[in-house]
């Protein structure tokens with residue numbers, strides 16, 4: 375089930391008026407967003423927060439839809455109407471029209487809670503007579519009962535163990551209308567919505583709806599008194615129980631002495647009940663009186679329309695009761711009282727301790743120091759919703775509040791924040807300068823690199839050896855003119871459209887035995903040097919080497935038939951033969967004497983004669 379009250383986080387403006395108004399600190403602020411929330415276990419349903427919330431951000435669990443469902447699905451439904459209707463519905467000219475409006479809405483039985491008040495009043499009269507030095511707090515007001523159970527659990531044994539009037543009325547109606555009757559309490563209090571959940575068995579009540587919600591339903595269903603006949607409440611009717619909506623109405627209904635020096639009961643109404651309960655706790659031995667307490671007179675309950683005038687409502691109630699009493703059949707009332715006198719009106723009450731641990735002085739001082747409120751913590755601006763800085767610090771320690779709720783703290787934090795933002799901005803500006811310098815440097819380096827690349831590219835093109843560089847897919851990255859010349863006319867034509875054959879597939883330009891050398895180097899990361907291969911009638915000397923592992927390879931290819939390569943290569947290879955033979959000859963020399971030096975001489979003479987022939991040819 376939804377909680378009785380909740381705060382709409384969208385419409386709440388975090389003004390903390392509700393925190394200030396809540397008598398039991400059932401509203402906490404925990405999150406960074408500083409919007410409050412109601413703690414259902416701590417809430418006593420007094421509705422004070424509701425009354426002070428300007429934007430109307432506090433929502434009450436709505437019962438309208440539940441009632442519509444009940445009335446649609448059931449035939450045997452009874453309304454238990456609180457006598458406060460006289461103050462709430464002065465616009466309805468006669469209470470009998472009001473009763474008919476309820477019947478039109480779909481209720482089969484319409485009963486007055488006033489009769490239940492009469493029964494309960496008698497029970498109190500008996501209890502007080504038999505109290506023998508024990509003093510009671512009367513338990514007719516659900517807010518008072520809830521307060522004692524949650525915040526003065528030690529006084530639970532002093533709560534009068536008598537059901538409230540609506541529960542007594544439920545027992546009566548169930549006997550009249552049958553066990554299966556669905557009971558709906560029409561109440562001036564939002565607290566009734568939770569109170570009815572406590573009653574079981576014969577006193578079970580299925581739903582509580584406020585006067586305000588009832589008004590809305592009349593409007594929604596287009597029910598107006600002008601179109602309707604008169605109809606009266608179902609018997610049994612109430613007598614002085616009709617005075618119940620004013621604080622001492624129950625005392626009058628019970629016929630208890632009200633003269634100050636003779637009355638065994640003290641009546642207190644309003645916020646003062648909290649101090650009254652404290653006094654009961656501390657001084658009942660001296661006070662020696664029962665307490666009749668109402669956090670709010672029912673006439674002005676939080677389930678009635680806002681803005682009602684108390685004295686006006688009182689006078690409307692008085693006129694209503696006078697009218698009722700004039701026509702009341704006292705004999706019939708007395709018979710009904712006698713008929714239901716044997717009903718069991720006892721109830722059990724139980725402690726539901728919600729007190730929070732009191733923080734140590736050192737913890738409190740630390741919080742006050744953080745708030746910068748160590749100087750005069752007993753006063754406060756009230757902006758946070760707490761009466762003093764000390765109360766606020768206690769609430770922080772108990773997890774009900776956060777320091778950001780304090781305007782001074784928040785403003786100081788804002789200043790700190792602004793200062794740190796300034797510093798960050800300065801650092802940011804410095805970083806931007808450095809970045810610009812780096813950018814300029816990088817630009818220069820990039821230009822220099824570009825120039826160097828261009829020089830290299832030109833050099834590459836002028837090289838007599840063929841050069842090709844390709845990627846892992848054997849796509850050409852760079853070549854030179856010699857390589858393109860070697861590939862033939864088709865390649866030269868492509869070169870005119872795509873300079874350097876960039877992107878061309880080496881596999882389509884070279885035979886398998888040739889491009890496979892590139893594939894090998896790419897996959898093994900191992901260079902191949904001086905591999906001779908035949909290509910289109912030419913002997914080519916190929917060296918393929920790794921430029922970037924598994925990604926880029928390059929090759930230098932020399933045409934062995936080119937004269938300058940031929941000479942150089944013959945000399946190089948003859949030198950290799952001589953080196954190899956010398957090594958061998960040295961080993962054999964040990965055995966055969968001068969044979970090796972003769973071989974050397976012979977070979978050297980071949981080289982010299984070749985050099986001489988070539989020089990002549992070149993000239």
Ligand code: SF4
Pocket residue numbers: 381385386387388389390391392393410426427428429430431432
């Ligand atoms: S009274 Fe409470 S719920 Fe209403 S706007 Fe202010 S902080 Fe929000």
Ligand code: SF4
Pocket residue numbers: 379395396397398399400401412416417418419420421422423424
């Ligand atoms: S209903 Fe009363 S107890 Fe509950 S949160 Fe509002 S002010 Fe506090």
